[in-house]
Amino acid sequence: MKSKIILITGASRGLGKIWAEAFLKRGDKVIATARDIDSLKDLVATYGEAILPVKLDVNDREQCFAAVKQADEYFGGIDVLINNAGYGLFGAIEETTEQEARDQMETNVFGLLWMTQAIIPVMREQGFGHIIQISSVLGVAATPILGIYNASKWALEGLSESLAAEVKGFGIAVSIVEPNAFGTDWNAASAVRTKSIALYDGIKEALNSYFTPGMIGNPEATAPAILKLVDSEKPPLRLLLGKLALPRVQQVYADRLAVWDSWKEVSAAAHGH
Structure with missing residues (x-):
């Protein structure tokens, strides 16, 4: 199989770095972006010119466009964009400050939007490409204490579903990856936590x-799934990762359908004719 050129944001650690190394190991070329590119020195030492580390803060739209331009010129094209940069904001809705909410949306939604906008002209000109948006099972089934994070992923889902229809005619595929919980530092060093209100301690x-520990997936085990997604000739719009994700989504949708069905007469009457 022909090697691919893959741009991954948020590649300094966690799933992003695991996937970057998996691509490099099999002979692909990787543009790995991070706020601190020193975190990529080990990959550069091992894989040399096959990896291009790029310092990037996805919150800066101009930086996003410059990073894509640099990557395109360096490797002569970009086959895949994996929008992985993001973090979790832990806290109840009432606890969340304006700045915390805005910062969460700035990175998880607008950072992804800027990278997406930057990559479309490159992929359109070359006539092919695959944009992979890293969401979460919480982008389908929300949970308490992560409300603003949930909202950012729900925004990503809607944006990406519309995007898929808009760019299909250009030969560009879009996939939304929805992992369940994995053993990265997403809920530790990478996380931001609100100032606590004691009333929410119980929840x-x-x-x-x-x-429980058995519910947390092994992040290394996600690599084969991502490789398979990138190699697919007809990639899915959505891909769940982890054994708990599908049962959770199935239950959520069954509950939604049951409620909608129980209110269907009210819904139909509201049409007016």
């Missing part, structure tokens, strides 16, 4: 106790 404790 936080219940949420923490719900996630």
Whole structure:
């Protein structure tokens, strides 16, 4: 199989770095972006010119366009964009400050939007490409204490579903990846936490106790799935990652359909004729 040129944002650690190394190991070329490119020195030492580290803050739209331009000129094209940069904001809705909410949306939604806008002309000109947006199972099934994070992923889902229809005619595929919980530092060093209000301690404790060690996926195990997604001739619009994701989504949709069905007469009457 022909090697691919893959741009990954948020590649300094966690899933982004695991996937970058998996691509490099099999002979692909990788543009790895990070706020701190020193975190990529080990990959550069091992894979040399096959990896292009790019310092990038996705919150800066101009930087996003410059990074795509640099990558395109360096490797002569970009086959795949993996929009992985993002973080989790932990806290109840009432606890969240304006700045915390805006910062979450700035990175998880607008950063992804800027990278997406930057890559479309490159892929359109070459006549092919694959944009992979890293969402979460929480982009389908929300949970308490992560409300603003949930909202950012729900925004990503709607944006990306529209995008898929808009760029299909250019030969560009779009996939939304929805992982369940994995053992990265997403809920540790990478996370931001609101100032706590004691009234929400009970629901936080219940949420923490719900996630037993066996429910947390092995992040290394995601690499084969991402390789298969990138190699697919007809990639899916949505791909769940982890054994808990599908049962969770199935239950959520069954519940939604049951409620909608129970209110269908009210819904139809509201049409007016």
